[in-house]
Amino acid sequence: MKAAALADRIRGAFDDVLLARDEVTLLVGREELVDTLVRLRDQPDLSFGFLSSLTATDHPGKDPRFWVAYELRSIEHAHRMRVKVGLPGDDPRLPSITALFPTANWHEREVWDLFGLVFDGHPDLDRILLPDDWDGHPLRKDEELGGVGTQYHGAFIPPVDERTMP
């Protein structure tokens, strides 16, 4: 299905559907996430049975602070869409979808590692890219970047966000 037709089709079944740059985005609450993904997978004309990717973005000071984006692909119909879940900053939890899509396992671990979002029901929610004893979740926007001390007359290389920025 072309993006516009797909957006119309999904608007028939869901409320928050956006169409921008030929990409369809569906916004759902975390309570409806699993049901939504099952519905999108099981409708024969949609059949979004392949999870391409899963990641998060952080918007401090906004509500919801975190957005988790699921990139879905239909092998049968060669179309794609995105499902996004908003999460509050003080309770960043959402259900794991590893039982639905085994590929989500490492993606969810990565989001936990880099953003500190908790996926309830994940079989093995450990850090994946960073060392096990790392403190913090570096892809959050409020994470301190830290600079680098040098031996040259005590010079300190400031973190990248404190240098001249475009």
Added chain:
Amino acid sequence: MALGHDPGVGEEMAQARDELRSRPEIRDHVTGEVRQETMIINMGPQHPSTHGVLRLLLELDGETVIRCKPIVGYLHTGIEKNTEYRTWVQGVAYVTRADYLSPFFNELAYCLSVERLLGIEAPPRSQVLRVLLCELNRIASHLVWVATGGMELGAVSVMLYGFRERELILDIFEAVTGLRMNHSFIRPGGVIMDLPPDGARRIAKFLDTMPARIDDYERLLNDNPIWLERNVGVGILSAEDALAFGVTGPLLRAAGMPLDLRKDEPYSGYETYDFDVPVRTEADSYARYLVRIAEMRESLRIVEQALERLQEPGPVMVEDPKVGWPVKLSVGPDGIGNDEAYLHHIMEESMEALIHHFKMVTQGVRVPEGEVYTTVESPRGELGYYVVSANEYRPYRVKIRDPSFVNLQAVPTMVEGGLIADAIAVIASLDPVMGGVDR
């Protein structure tokens, strides 16, 4: 500890050991004797056959792998975070370093994302150049795969041949972009420069040489008893399992699924090229070998067609001065650098050109708010870029969906129950690149 992961290792292994000790006695089903306890070993992160710094935690019963856990992260360099503090164009120089065996694919997927956010399209000639370089890159990447994969299974001569031919391609890359790897050649809005005067001749020469070399590999390996023994029936991953784990690329095509984004969701004009998608149904290591060899031949076909189209001259960067990269570059004896004539123009002739140059280079382009997910078919499968812009001069978020990262998740399924020696063949047939996995 500076290298990380270490505190967790001891704990993890001790836990696994305790768990084993608490299990009831296992009796061998043939002899009836009480079986010895299993052994847990680390393969990697420093191991000649793990393609870089992949670590496998293997639980062995004799020579049989009964549990396997891949552990990654040793090459994490924070590429995604870095791009959030650099201009849109500088981002190219970061992402090209992620999967270092397929730099052009990273550049292309990133630039296609930025172009979609900007609502522009690169000029036709630059798209042909992109396709041409990507397909040469695909061959180079598959050559590294056949070389290292061969070496790991004891076929050392293949290693020499693979790297020898890859060198021919890297020479072309060096002549065209100034660099053998990490080219930063594809930029939002096109490519930085046209082919050098002898570029087309060099590529044509390569097209003459290469088919016979691929014949050589096939003569060497196709019916080689050791190669067959090590690969046939090894590391089977069915199409259903592959899709559940998100596995794409040659692994999926070797399991009978003809999925190729160049055909399914064409980009950069791939729909206008004539090529086939090689598919096998055996789903084992050997089928993956055959698929990749056939893909090299298909890539040669595409390169040939692209080269023909290059006879048509044209711009290689968008004309819009608000978007296009202003700098003219040329390849000198010490690599790529500013073009002398261009330098003279901005330094001696035109103050406006200097101001424009300064603004575009230090600040760059403001990209309208939005988000896109763009995919290309890399040598390892679906390479996706989820790029978010907050109407700034730099990205708000760049997520790299690297195919190696996702494909590695299928390793336990392919390895468990087999011999430890087969684990080597399986990893080789997967062709993971840790630079892309860990980003």
